[in-house]
Amino acid sequence: MKPYVTIIGDHLVHITANSASFLLFLKEHFPPTLSEQERKPDLVIRIEGGYGEKFQNYNVQTFAQGDIKYFQRSDYLIEANQDYSCATISVHDDLALKHALMNLYSSFIVHHNWGLMIHSSCAIGKEGLAHLFAGHSGDGKSTVAALSRPRTILSDEATLVRINNGQPTIYNSPFRSDSNAMEAIEAGPIPLASIQILRQAVKNHRTKTSKADAFLQLTDKIFYWRHSSENLGALFSLLRMLIGKVPVYELHFQKNDSFWELIS
Amino acid sequence: MPKYIRSPNCEAVHLDGEWMILHAEHCTVTKINEVGGFCWNLLHQPQTLSSLVKAVKTNYSITDDSSIDNDIQTFLSDLMNCGLVENAS
Numbered sequence A: 001m002k003p004y005v006t007i008i009g010d011h012l013v014h015i016t017a018n019s020a021s022f023l024l025f026l027k028e029h030f031p032p033t034l035s036e037q038e039r040k041p042d043l044v045i046r047i048e049g050g051y052g053e054k055f056q057n058y059n060v061q062t063f064a065q066g067d068i069k070y071f072q073r074s075d076y077l078i079e080a081n082q083d084y085s086c087a088t089i090s091v092h093d094d095l096a097l098k099h100a101l102m103n104l105y106s107s108f109i110v111h112h113n114w115g116l117m118i119h120s121s122c123a124i125g126k127e128g129l130a131h132l133f134a135g136h137s138g139d140g141k142s143t144v145a146a147l148s149r150p151r152t153i154l155s156d157e158a159t160l161v162r163i164n165n166g167q168p169t170i171y172n173s174p175f176r177s178d179s180n181a182m183e184a185i186e187a188g189p190i191p192l193a194s195i196q197i198l199r200q201a202v203k204n205h206r207t208k209t210s211k212a213d214a215f216l217q218l219t220d221k222i223f224y225w226r227h228s229s230e231n232l233g234a235l236f237s238l239l240r241m242l243i244g245k246v247p248v249y250e251l252h253f254q255k256n257d258s259f260w261e262l263i264s
Numbered sequence B: 001m002p003k004y005i006r007s008p009n010c011e012a013v014h015l016d017g018e019w020m021i022l023h024a025e026h027c028t029v030t031k032i033n034e035v036g037g038f039c040w041n042l043l044h045q046p047q048t049l050s051s052l053v054k055a056v057k058t059n060y061s062i063t064d065d066s067s068i069d070n071d072i073q074t075f076l077s078d079l080m081n082c083g084l085v086e087n088a089s
Helices: A020-029 A095-110 A141-147 A211-219 A233-245 A257-262 B032-040 B049-059 B068-081
Strands: A004-007 A010-018 A043-048 A062-067 A068-073 A078-082 A086-091 A117-123 A130-134 A153-155 A158-161 A169-171 A190-200 A204-210 A248-252 B003-006 B010-015 B016-021 B029-033 B085-088
Touching: A004 A020, A010 A020, A043 A095, A068 A095, A078 A095, A086 A095, A086 A211, A095 A117, A095 A233, A117 A141, A117 A190, A117 A233, A130 A141, A130 A169, A141 A257, A141 B085, A153 A158, A153 A169, A190 A211, A204 A257, A211 A233, A211 A248, A211 B010, A211 B029, A233 B010, A248 A257, B003 B068, B010 B032, B016 B032, B029 B032, B032 B049, B032 B068, B049 B068, B068 B085
Parallel strands: A010 A043, A043 A086, A130 A190, A190 A248
Antiparallel strands: A004 A010, A062 A068, A068 A078, A078 A086, A117 A130, A117 A153, A117 A158, A158 A169, A169 A190, A204 A248, B003 B085, B010 B016, B016 B029
16 A cells, blocks of 8 residues: 655654545645655554544553553554554544544654654744744634734644754644644744743733743643653653753733734 | 652753752652752752751851751652652661
């Protein structure tokens, strides 16, 4: 079976699926690539349908058998090799597929010390640099992304931050809620200039946080499903590197685009 | 007198004058102040309450007894509750 070929971050990903509807989902959300046919894939994924039941909650169980690592939720099961470069994902529906791919890819990039997937939106400012807006569900990530147009939106839910290669850079994220990665298909990796922790307010203001507070604030905004066989040393180390290189602010913002005057 | 020592799988990070203790197993991040960081450094070896109090008084040139004993006892209890320090046998 010919794989669907896409790039997530700077990783070449080959995906095969046993269902046309899953291929359609991939084509809608994961920009295809035609230029890397000769390169060895970084990540090989097989998708199978008919698994489990509809989404119940976000609880993911992890366990290992032999050399295989498992992540299990009511609507998906991931079976991955030791370095997450090869996996079979069994899913119930498209939502399960999206979350399972996020689960797998976040494990992959942390394991390889490449970077982090952060609960945030991200847009390119007028100076051509990326600015990230971190928050939990309901804090305003999607709102900020929508208010930031016509700036290019690199993410509105889960931002891909490469950390292991000098200045942290942002990659176009296919893991989105209200926008689509196709709109930023031309955006290469963009240097990250600032991180904002979102606070909705009646008046705009932005204050720089200490590095320790930035660490505390960002720790629980990283998408990471920790496998029982691993500790968090790599994740903490990546977060320290990020905070060491990029300033972090608390952004109190009104629901209009005037907060950008404080940023770029 | 009970002795205390750091729990395994903990790592302290010094960020711009503040200390964070990361517990890689429990997935927790705990912020402590400068004096806490000083005590944490000593806790790589078994320490009693009185040995910590004495070291803090010496290092910070504290002459009155005031509340240091209580503060350090509370600090140790908090770290025990967070799983960052354990009894040293």
